[in-house]
Structure formats: structure tokens, C-alpha cells
Amino acid sequence: MIAYLGVDVGSVSTNIVVVDDDNNVLINLYLRTNGRPIETIKTGLKEAASMLDPEVRIAGAGTTGSGRYLAGVIIGADVIKNEITAHAVAASILVPDVQTVLEIGGQDSKIIIMRNGVVTDFAMNTVCAAGTGSFLDQQASRLNIQISDFGALALESNNQIRIAGRCTVFAESDMIHKQQMGHCIPDIVNGLCEALVRNYLNNVGKSKEILTPVVFQGGVAANLGIKAAFERELGIPITIPKYFNVMGAVGAAQLAKEEIQTTGETSFKGFAVTNMPYHTTSFECDGCSNACEVVEIYQENKVIGRWGNRCPKWDIV
């Protein structure tokens, strides 16, 4: 049997999936990146290899996420794609008639508008992280509650309170103010969920036409409080796909499958790459006033990838 590997290396999590030819997800792993992407990719791939049926052959591999180039050179990806395209592709195979994708990850959030299976518009947060998972993480730790309990707590709320969520710093001041006034934790938690949703819709979702079916994915989709807040704010039901937290990786696997249909053969290096030593170095190029910081990644003693350069001078052909 053949299957496709998808790897999504994000700021907070690294996700690995193996998807077969009929879009069944055979393996899905959600790991914390912990600031060590190379280590995480290696341990993740080892784990995936041990779980995988030996009969299954990887016929193609794709990477996405902010660490896509790094992951791509390590595993020998057939396709290295941005996370917007990957998320859209994944949503359209798991929810075929999807028209709107809401995606909230650790440090970015996006909205993707699709019509007839094609992306027609998208937006991604730029200057502010107040509408992302990190915002909730911060507030949860200030309230001294587990992020995994956050959503359920929000659902216990009986009173609506409005917290200024425009900026994480001001949100904290406002939250303390609400606590001093005697509001209970579930109401405050729910207020934070609504603040995030308001922020998201006003920033990222500004002037976008949100039509059903709406799919909500990314790590934050695990939070029931946010889902409920979206439904209240938009007045329409929200679908959370089964593999909501690894959708980027599912999309990367699908894109690898499409790529293989044109190229014919995979450049995937096999799971053995997890046993190789990797290290990175960097230097400042003195070719022009850009002074690019060029990062090099070595597999054993061979340079397999370089990035950070603005011109093609350091490209590896």
C-alpha cells in the first residue's frame, strides 16, 4: 500500500501525518516544537515510523509551516508549501463543500475564503498576535488555569462581560479590573474567548464574506469556548474537522500526492534520516548593504540547505 507523508513545523507544534491514497489519515502526531524543530522532526518521524504498518510505502512527502524549508531539506520533501495553501487544501478534502476556513494557531491566525473548491481570498494576521493561541496561553497562565480546561470553563459562564482584547497587555489590566469587581472565573474566561473572536473578526476577518460551511481548525479549535463564541458572533454553525490540529500536515501530504502525479518519483529520503546528525550555522554575507544573515544546515558534513539570503547568491542548485 502507498501513502503520503505530511509535516507541518509551526511555532508551537510540529505535526506529522501519514495519509493513504483514499484520504484516510493513518497516523497523526501532534508534538510541541519547544523551540527545537530539528529534534522534534527527528523524534516525530521515529515515532511515526514505529507506528506505521511495514507494508506501507511512502510515495511522496510534503512540508509546510514556518519551518517548512528546514523540514523540507531534512526529509527530502517533494513539495514545500506555505501554510495558507496547505490548510485550504486539507479543509477542501475533509469538508468538500467548505466556503470559509477559520484557522487559529500558536502565533498566527488566518481566514481563507473558498468558492467551488478554490481559494478566492485570504488574510493572515500581521502586526498583532492578540487573536491567536499565544494570547489565550498567556491569559490562562495569568489566571493560573490549564489551557486545556479553558474552553469547558467558558461554557459554564452565565454572565456576559466584555474584556478589552485589543492588546494582550491591556487585556490583562482589564481582566484584573473585572476580577476586582467580583466577576467569577468562568465569566472572565468566556469574556476572553469573546475578546479573541472579536479581535480575529475585526482584524483578520475584516471585509471578508463568511459563508457556510465554516470550518474551524488549528490548535485553538480544541477550545470549545472559542467555537461557541464564534457561533454566537456569526450566528451560523461552525464545523470542527476530526483532524483539526494537524490540518496543515494533511494538506502538505495531499499536495505531495498531487506533485508526485506530475513528477512520478519521490525525493523522500526515508525514515533513516532520523539517525543522521544535523547542525546549523550562520554567517553574515558581505556582498552588499543588505548584510543578509545566511543560515546553513548540515547533514553530517554536507550543506543541504541555506536560507536568509535575499538574492540567489547562496542558493543551492
Add this chain to the structure above:
Amino acid sequence: MRKVTFPHMGHSYIAFKMAMEEMGNEVIIPPRPGKETLDLGVKYAPEFACLPYKVLLGTYLQTVAKGMDTIVTSGGVGPCRAGHYAHLHQAILHNLGYNVNLICFEPPKRHPIDFYRKVQSLNNAKLSISSIIKLLKRGWHKLKALDHMEKLSHQIRPRELKRGTTSKVYLQAQRWLDEARTHTEIKVAEAEGVKAFNDIPQDSERKVIKVGLVGEIYVLLEPASNLEIEETLGHMGVEVERSLFLTGWTVDNLQKNTEELMTVTEAAQPYLPELIGGHGRDTIGHTVIYGKRKFDGVIQIAPFTCIPEIVARTILPKVSKLHDIPVLTFFLDEQTGKAGMVTRLEAFVDLLKRKKQNISISQTATTLN
């Protein structure tokens, strides 16, 4: 001898350098804006000033360290704060202990005498008026040739077989034009440049998509300030057509309204009937025109906090819908990272490619029916 500098705006410094030198000034060539420029600019500029303001302040601080004593720049028409920038730059430099002179040109059709006086104050070689006019004509010729080279680079880069060849040829063509001083030399250099561009091995089969670039003038003209968006797009297989070139802008501000500007204003009329300063109205008008010309998409680039472009940005979704042309906006400041921009550009290019494929599929389907 005056030691002059001026803003670095793409390749235009090559023409300005010639004009200033021949008028008897020593030119401190403004460095291509880089990390150091921005660090200096950010350090001494008001926090909410826009990116061009910070880049220019950084440029002046870099050149003042090399002995620059005179800034030559332009003011502005219309309610954009950039019209005051030159004077504010001078004030900040004074406060830092640099007593630099400022020669700030205003549009000559509005202030002809002022324009003449300022030209004379730079005329240390005591050229006659007719010689100055001839020199300006030559500078103009050079600028047009340089713009021609840049346009060719936009067309050929997405089709080049070997990544980076076009950028190299473009640099070489700039050097040739830099050395050319007479009309004949400029003509020869331009012809050499055209030949070098045409000699670049190209893939004629490649499916290239076409994107119009609109927005604020400085970030459009200075690649260092827009993270080389045109080059990045070119390498992704996108042919860029930029709505603004310095020669085009100067024509608009020197002579009576050119035909092109009229049509842009007309195109913007249903959406934005007023001049709101900067290039806000042009952004709308050009987007409409690119839509009518069946471009695949439009990208708007503007400095963060730029009011005219913010106004244009809020109108663009409507233009985009009515003309069925996808639009992507980037607001740039010193915090903007290349990785984030590349991610969005890649996704936008994917969107445009898939949209184009679907159109061709549905067209084949209709012909088959």
C-alpha cells in the same frame, strides 16, 4: 564645493548623480538602504513616522558621516505629511549637531521662480541656463533608459531559465548607464542593455501570471524598502507591472496632466472622487485599470500608518469584487520580515494560478459543450 546627497530611490541616483556632478557639486552617493540605515532612522525618527521617513533620515545620517553638507530632495503636493518631511529631517539633524543645508524642490509648475533659484544655488559650475536645460534633458534621457531596463527585468525575470540571471543583467545595465554621459553614450548603453536582456535564455513554455503593483511611491520605487518584492515575485514566475515609475511621476508634475493620469483619475472616480493625498487615488484607479486589462491580480504596498493608502485599502475589496481581480495588501515598516511576506506571496500566487487553471478548465468545458 558643496557635498550633496539625495534620497536613494531605486536606480534614480545614477541620473541625479550625473546632474549634480556636472553642476559642480561633489556627490556623496546615498548608500542602498540597509540594516544600518533603518537602525539609524528608527533611532532618531518619531515612532509613528512612516517607513520612507525613517529610511531617508537614516540615509542622511549615513551620508553626513561622510561629510555631506547639503540635502537635495523634493517637497510634495496635496495633503500627505511627506510634504513636511524634508524640513523635519533638517530639524532633527540640527538637533543632533549637523548643520546641513536643505534644498527642497517643489513642483515647478506651481513654484517656477523658487525652482529656478534652487537650481541656481546648486549651479556651482556656473553653467549657462541653456547648458542647465541641456543637462536636465540628458538626465531625463538617462532616467528613462534606466526605467526601460527595469521594465525589461520585470518581463524577463519570470521566464529566465537560470534563477538570478536577469538580476545580474539588470545590475550590469545600470553600470553601463552610469558610465554613459552624452546622449549618444546613453543611447548605446541602452541598446547594449536591451541586447543583454534579450540574450537571457528563457523558457517560452512557462505559464507566467501577471500582477499589477500599486501603492505609495517610495516603497514602490525603492526595492530595499519593499523587501525586493518584484524580484521575489519574478522568481515565483510572476510578471510584475508597476503602476509608478519616476519618469511617469515627474511628467505628471511637470507638464499638464498626461493622458495616463487622466484615465487613472477617471477610473478611480466612481470609488474615490477626491484627491486624498499621496497616491491613494492612483492606487484605486490603477487597480480598476489592471482589472479591465484582465490581469491575474493586484498587490498594494504601502508604509504602515500611511493614511492615503489606508483609505484606498478600505475601498479595494469593492473594486476587487466588481472587477473580479484578487488584491493583496502589505503594510511595511521596520518590523516587517521577509519570511512572513514570502508566505503570503506564495499563497497569493497559488490562489492566482489555481483561479487561472479553473477558468481555462471551465472555458474548455463550455467549448466542448
